[in-house]
Amino acid sequence: DIQMTQSPSSLSASIGDRVTITCRASQGISNFLAWFQQRPGKAPKTLIYAASSLPSGVPSKFSGSGSGTDFTLTISSLQPEDFGTYYCQQYHVYPFTFGGGTVVEIK
């Protein structure tokens, strides 16, 4: 199975900060990578697919980059509603696998 490793596992940042989360795959996955946001007690929400594409309705403050094994999710200006846990997921090969998550807290 492909292992997805996220870093950091948690972070605390101030309103307006630029935040970057990284995700590393144990083998190359081209651009078959998605990012999700999950607020406590809620279902995940898709932020990014195909490593850098935003679904309609997702604010442009979210951006993704990377290909192969190394990927990043960036929040350009952190806002209070951005707290929660962020997950990456590869869908290049079965079984699809998720990263362990990054908890984002607001200072």
Added chain:
Amino acid sequence: EVQLVESGGGLVQPGGSLRLSCAASGFTFSDHYMEWARQAPGTGLEWVGRSRDKAHSYSAEYAASVKGRFTILRDDSKNSVHLQMNSLKIEDTAVYYCARSVFLGPYWVPFVDWGQGIQVTVSS
């Protein structure tokens, strides 16, 4: 608006069975692959399985942890997908989510839209 609503969760004893349902609306259900994922208490997300569409013979893929015990069934006439769970184990306790995949040529992108989730508890 795409809506996915899970039902059928609850408490079941180890070794028992449960059938989850996911009612879909707001899109042409028969044209889409559908996914299931789960989240055990206090942990991250785990992919459970995928159901392909009629054009691909409704074939399915499963995580190793559930293969042979779980089956994904579709009813395109009722815009619904089901997760039949047999031989349940304590470690199957989780919130289960159904999700819609979208074809963004030339690939299927999983988990574009999610349901709200349903709790399954396996305990004696």
